[in-house]
Amino acid sequence: MKHFLQTSRRASRSPEDPAPPAGRPVPLRRQRDYRLLFTARAVTETGTEISRLAVPLTAAALLGASPAQMGALTAATSLPHLLFGLQAGALADRLRRHRPVMVGCDLVSALAMATVPAAWAVGVLTVPWLVAVAFVVGTCSAIFRAAAFPHLTTVVPENRRTEALAGFQSAFAVATVGGPGLAGLLVQLITAPFALLVDALSFLASAFLIRSIAAPENHVPAPPRGMWTEIREGLGAVARNPVLRALCGAGVTINFFGGAFMALFVIYSLTVVHLPAGLVGAVTACFGVGGLLGAAVVPRLTRRFGENAVVTCAALLFPIDFATTALVSGPPWRSFLFLAVSAVISGLGVVAFSICMGTITLREAPAELRGRVNATQSFMIQGVVTLGGLGGGLAGELLGLRPVFWISAAGVLTATGWILLSPLRHFSAARTP
Incomplete structure (x- = not known):
């Protein structure tokens, strides 16, 4: 999942950063x-x-x-x-x-x-x-x-990094x-x-x-001090920085409950909502449409409101898809419409969160630790998907499918707590390009 603050620091320009273009940016x-x-x-x-x-x-x-x-x-x-x-x-x-x-x-x-x-x-x-x-x-x-x-x-x-990351997310959405x-x-x-x-x-x-x-x-390469020492430095950089810690905690929360949701979504769509397989695929395509929309609007939103505000609002969008899925009933065509709309919203939220997370991480992580900070975040945020999927499957066997979606909706909402209890809650004034 891929940003100013009154309390967090702005990272100084690192030696490898190109100089900003003069005049109107190309x-x-x-x-x-x-x-x-x-x-x-x-x-x-x-x-x-x-x-x-x-x-x-x-x-x-x-x-x-x-x-x-x-x-x-x-x-x-x-x-x-x-x-x-x-x-x-x-x-x-x-x-x-x-x-x-x-x-x-x-x-x-x-x-x-x-x-x-x-x-x-x-x-x-x-x-x-x-x-x-x-x-x-x-x-x-x-x-x-x-x-x-x-x-x-x-x-x-x-x-220009928010714009660049948005471009990468648009490529993913088109694919x-x-x-x-x-x-x-x-x-x-x-x-x-x-x-x-x-x-x-x-x-x-x-x-x-x-x-x-x-x-x-x-x-400028970091001096080698032993693999595990360097890994601990990356882990420590995320743990000590309140902004990086909040982003990682929010990402882990989102992906854990997202893993539970995705483990059951297809079987739920086919056996409970009675969607044809083609429409299940169409819902996935709608998620990509939302991602394209997010990649298009996020750079403008961050220039206007700042990355902190956008990442907070993006986190608030995640429960919508989970709750909508738990609520849908009736004719398949009506269920598909609701699921398609919620998938677009979810795709927008995922891309907006990912873009802002990437830009904030580049801003907050020391230049010599960027690789390790990114690897630490990926390790935790991507690794928890497996645990969420296993937990969701077991809970679906014990509780049924709809209750798991309600639990996931409530659980993913707690991701905003990580953000609102961190310096990210301080929004910046509007910025010009």
């Missing part, structure tokens, strides 16, 4: 290096959406994977973030140049994905092979994200809306394993685009 879309970075993000997000459908289809439909194997395949994608996320953050802070690491991760991911259609063509593809590929790509993703966060300061000046349809078309035309060639090509394109960025990298 739109980011006209700045070559940002266009390259944005395009790299857009093509990889689209490729990821294709593999999100093609990989499980390959496992279930073509290889006859068991439920346990499907669970292992899903876990293999996220497990590297828990195993290596903190270490990746420490390594990112040690680097003088992040771009070669990002390019290397893309190339390894492309090679791993390309082995799937090759193995299928010669008849040796197995479910363990898919699990290994998912683990390799997940590991590369964890390292790439750790390096990409501090690298952003090389390409985008401090006063969420159009990716599943493209994936389905490719699977129909060339089968699921060969559809993964498109994902492999997207990684190659990303590597080429990132390699073409010209901005010099002048990051």
Whole structure:
């Protein structure tokens, strides 16, 4: 989930921050290096959406994977973030140049994905092979994200980072809306394993685009003091800073109850609300539409009200989708309309929160700790999704589906407590671009 304060400090300009442009700022879309970075993000997000459908289809439909194997395949994608996320953050802070690491991760991911259609063509593809590929790509993703966060300061000046992060979120939203349809078309035309060639090509394109960025990298690396010492410094930076601590606490709360919600949403939609499978997919697309809307309006809102106000209001939007889902009943078409509208609101809230969180983190985290702070947040916020999903599934068995959604709505509302009890509650005056 991707900002002034009267009580929190404004981070001083770090050595790697480009000087702000003189006069009227040039739109980011006209700045070559940002266009390259944005395009790299857009093509990889689209490729990821294709593999999100093609990989499980390959496992279930073509290889006859068991439920346990499907669970292992899903876990293999996220497990590297828990195993290596903190270490990746420490390594990112040690680097003088992040771009070669990002390019290397893309190339390894492309090679791993390309082995799937090759193995299928010669008849040796197995479910363990898919699990290994998912683990390799997940590991590369964890390292790439750790390096990409501090690298952003090389390409985008401090006063344009909200706009830059909004652009990245818009790429994700477009992929969420159009990716599943493209994936389905490719699977129909060339089968699921060969559809993964498109994902492999997207990684190659990303590597080429990132390699073409010209901005010099002048990051001052943190001196190595031992891996676990450096990891503890990242954990301590988040724990001691009241703003970073509040953002992390709010993110953990949101994702825990969000994990419980998502664990039950599909089965609830099909068996209780009686939505056709196509309309369930359409609700997901509406979430992407909300994300596009959020990416478009958040930069303007933050210029007018500041990131603190926007992130607080975004947190207040999360319970709407959960409560609406718990309330819907009646004809499927009416339920779909309510769920679609609430999904748009939820998508807007998620993107607004993510953008502001990213900008505030860049503002608050010391330059030499940015990689570790981002890795600490990702480790905790993404890791808790698994716990939320397990808890939601167990609660659904014991209490029923609707009660879990009501509990989730009430629980996610408590995320605002983290923000309102921190310096983020102090809103700034309007700012000019």
